[in-house]
Amino acid sequence: xxxxxxxxxxxxxxxxxxxxxxxxxxxxxxxxxxxxxxxxxxxxxxxxxxxxxxxxxxxx
Amino acid sequence: xxxxxxxxxxxxxxxxxxxxxxxxxxxxxxxxxxxxxxxxxxxxxxxxxxxxxxxxxxxxxxxxxxxxxxxxxxxxxxxxxxxxxxxxxxxxxxxxxxxxxxxxxxxxxxxxxxxxxxxxxxxxxxxxxxxxxxxxxxxxxxxxxxxxxxxxxxxxxxxxxxxxxxxxxxxxxxxxxxxxxxxxxxxxxxxxxxxxxxxxxxxxxxxxxxxxxxxxxxxxxxxxxxxxxxxxxxxxxxxxxxxxxxxxxxxxxxxxxxxxxxxxxxxxxxxxxxxxxxxxxxxxxxxxxxxxxxxxxxxxxxxxxxxxxxxxxxxxxxxxxxxxxxxxxxxxxxxxxxxxxxxxxxxxxxxxxxxxxxxxxxxxxxxxxxxxxxxxxxxxxxxxxxxxxxxxxxxxxxxxxxxxxxxxxxxxxxxxxxxxxxxxxxxxxxxxxxxxxxxxxxxxxxxxxxxxxxxxxxxxxxxxxxxxxxxxxxxxxxx
Numbered sequence: 001x002x003x004x005x006x007x008x009x010x011x012x013x014x015x016x017x018x019x020x021x022x023x024x025x026x027x028x029x030x031x032x033x034x035x036x037x038x039x040x041x042x043x044x045x046x047x048x049x050x051x052x053x054x055x056x057x058x059x060x
Numbered sequence: 061x062x063x064x065x066x067x068x069x070x071x072x073x074x075x076x077x078x079x080x081x082x083x084x085x086x087x088x089x090x091x092x093x094x095x096x097x098x099x100x101x102x103x104x105x106x107x108x109x110x111x112x113x114x115x116x117x118x119x120x121x122x123x124x125x126x127x128x129x130x131x132x133x134x135x136x137x138x139x140x141x142x143x144x145x146x147x148x149x150x151x152x153x154x155x156x157x158x159x160x161x162x163x164x165x166x167x168x169x170x171x172x173x174x175x176x177x178x179x180x181x182x183x184x185x186x187x188x189x190x191x192x193x194x195x196x197x198x199x200x201x202x203x204x205x206x207x208x209x210x211x212x213x214x215x216x217x218x219x220x221x222x223x224x225x226x227x228x229x230x231x232x233x234x235x236x237x238x239x240x241x242x243x244x245x246x247x248x249x250x251x252x253x254x255x256x257x258x259x260x261x262x263x264x265x266x267x268x269x270x271x272x273x274x275x276x277x278x279x280x281x282x283x284x285x286x287x288x289x290x291x292x293x294x295x296x297x298x299x300x301x302x303x304x305x306x307x308x309x310x311x312x313x314x315x316x317x318x319x320x321x322x323x324x325x326x327x328x329x330x331x332x333x334x335x336x337x338x339x340x341x342x343x344x345x346x347x348x349x350x351x352x353x354x355x356x357x358x359x360x361x362x363x364x365x366x367x368x369x370x371x372x373x374x375x376x377x378x379x380x381x382x383x384x385x386x387x388x389x390x391x392x393x394x395x396x397x398x399x400x401x402x403x404x405x406x407x408x409x410x411x412x413x414x415x416x417x418x419x420x421x422x423x424x425x426x427x428x429x430x431x432x433x434x435x436x437x438x439x440x441x442x443x444x445x446x447x448x449x450x451x452x453x454x455x456x457x458x459x460x461x462x463x464x465x466x467x468x469x470x471x472x473x474x475x476x477x478x479x480x481x482x483x484x485x486x487x488x489x490x491x492x493x494x495x496x497x498x499x500x501x502x503x504x505x506x507x508x509x510x511x512x513x514x515x516x517x518x519x520x521x522x523x524x525x526x527x528x529x530x531x532x533x534x535x536x537x538x539x
Contacts, residue, residue, distance in 0.1 A: 037077060037246070038505035039274040 006032065014040050069513035070164055072347040076514075077505050084497045084504070085247055087343045089256075092494055095342060103486035110480010113473040114189050122192045126471045130458045135474040136190040137302070138447040142327070143183035143481065144225065144299055145320070145443065147232070148292050149328025150176025154235060155288035158281060163511050164356060166503040167349045170243075171339060172332045173236040174496075178488040179331070180229045182481035187221065189477070217301035224298040228291050235284040238277070241267050242502040296324045303450065310390035310454030313378070319371035323443060326364035326413070329357050330439035335489065337433050339498055348499050351427050358426040361439065365417030368446075372414060386459065394453045401467055402453050409449050412442025 007029065011017060014036060021043060024031065034043060071080070092100075117124045127134050150172035157165035191197055200212050200222055212219050245267035248260035267273065300320035303311035333354065340349040379391035395406040416438050419425045426432070456465045492498075509515050525533070 034271040035269040036271060036274065037081075037269060038242075038502040039278050040271070043271055 070511035100490040106483025113476025135470045140186035141447045145324035147176040147179035148324040155285035158285045170500040309386040322367040327443035330436040333436040355426045358420045362420035369414035409445040
């Protein structure tokens with residue numbers, strides 16, 4: 001069983017998510033999930049890598 | 061981000077996301093107030109009286125009611141149609157306004173949906189208990205049976221009602237509940253007491269706020285809205301068919317479907333106003349259920365009230381133009397004739413439904429809380445009388461005078477049944493307002509950045525510029 005490491009980001013305003021997701025993805029992290037108190041539109045729209053879809057990355 | 065200052069704020073005051081949660085969850089976490097207890101216990105008392113009234117009728121027979129020839133339907137069906145009509149506003153606000161992308165629905169939709177569900181529960185009582193032999197109520201279900209087999213009459217609107225109303229109830233509950241799940245999770249996440257954590261944990265089904273889940277949640281809301289929208293139109297159309305598909309003068313008319321649907325929205329919005337004006341005062345939610353919300357609902361009331369008024373005048377015209385002497389009698393003798401036994405009911409209906417809502421053409425009146433509250437009660441009284449007029453005034457004087465019925469007034473058990481449904485409705489509503497958020501928390505947060513006052517105040521300088529300046533800036537500076 002491999003050790004999984006997660007980085008958790010906590011934010012107080014959802015506007016920070018848009019540039020943050022871009023930066024985090026280009027730094028090579030796989031985004032496991034984003035938890036918000038209300039629906040946020042536009043989080044999954046493409047950066048240069050193409051559209052990012054919400055899905056669970058199943059890793060063993 | 062450019063946001064118009066022309067449209068007023070939907071969330072007033074200096075609200076951030078945390079404050080929204082605090083304001084809307086506080087009534088749930090606080091102990092029930094004395095006002096809540098008084099209202100709740102009065103409602104339960106009415107409900108108990110209603111149960112006793114129904115028991116009297118079930119045990120001793122429908123003869124306990126004052127229905128007799130030719131008045132086969134009286135308070136029972138009047139009350140049924142009244143409650144079903146009220147339910148339609150909630151679905152319109154939730155479903156149709158979602159499809160129309162109207163942000164103002166978020167302040168009122170949760171309470172309105174709850175109202176719909178409780179109203180449909182109350183409405184359903186009447187067709188069930190008026191059956192007489194209610195222990196044979198399963199006869200209406202279409203299944204292969206050993207009674208022949210005997211199938212229910214699929215040609216009858218009374219059976220169509222069974223399907224229409226149960227479908228309406230099912231879809232409304234699903235829509236209300238799925239919308240509630242994220243808000244129940246909010247209460248769960250804040251809960252300190254063990255029972256509250258457990259209870260809200262169960263009812264929120266493990267909601268985590270994951271972006272994936274929000275996507276599916278929004279898609280589901282659109283699907284349910286798409287299903288509910290035709291129901292708003294069809295359910296009350298089917299109910300109107302209870303009368304329109306008959307042959308009775310005064311009942312048999314093609315105007316009933318649109319007339320009933322408009323009337324349902326009319327009385328439903330009036331009941332929403334009644335509930336919300338009290339709720340916002342008692343729960344201190346004036347910044348979420350603003351004068352804007354109240355005004356725009358009053359506009360719907362004046363619109364649908366006018367449609368209903370036009371329908372009344374159309375009926376009168378056709379009663380004359382048709383040269384059908386029975387249709388003419390049903391309107392000009394049984395209704396318009398102020399000296400007839402029930403003429404008073406017709407004029408009461410006309411003044412409550414046609415004349416009084418015209419006050420809402422005036423902006424000052426639309427934005428006046430006291431006027432709105434009294435009007436909402438008056439409209440509902442008027443709509444009750446509309447159903448009473450349609451039902452009783454069309455059948456109490458049959459074709460030949462020897463068949464004219466004696467004056468129908470309800471027995472104590474009919475009145476008790478009706479009071480019991482108020483008891484059921486308000487018991488459910490008091491429980492709902494205590495245990496669930498009366499306003500959709502997540503939806504308010506979703507529109508906060510767009511329509512919150514504090515964000516509109518931070519708006520850019522665009523609105524101060526003239527159009528030419530704005531266009532010039534946009535062209536030259538690209539922003």
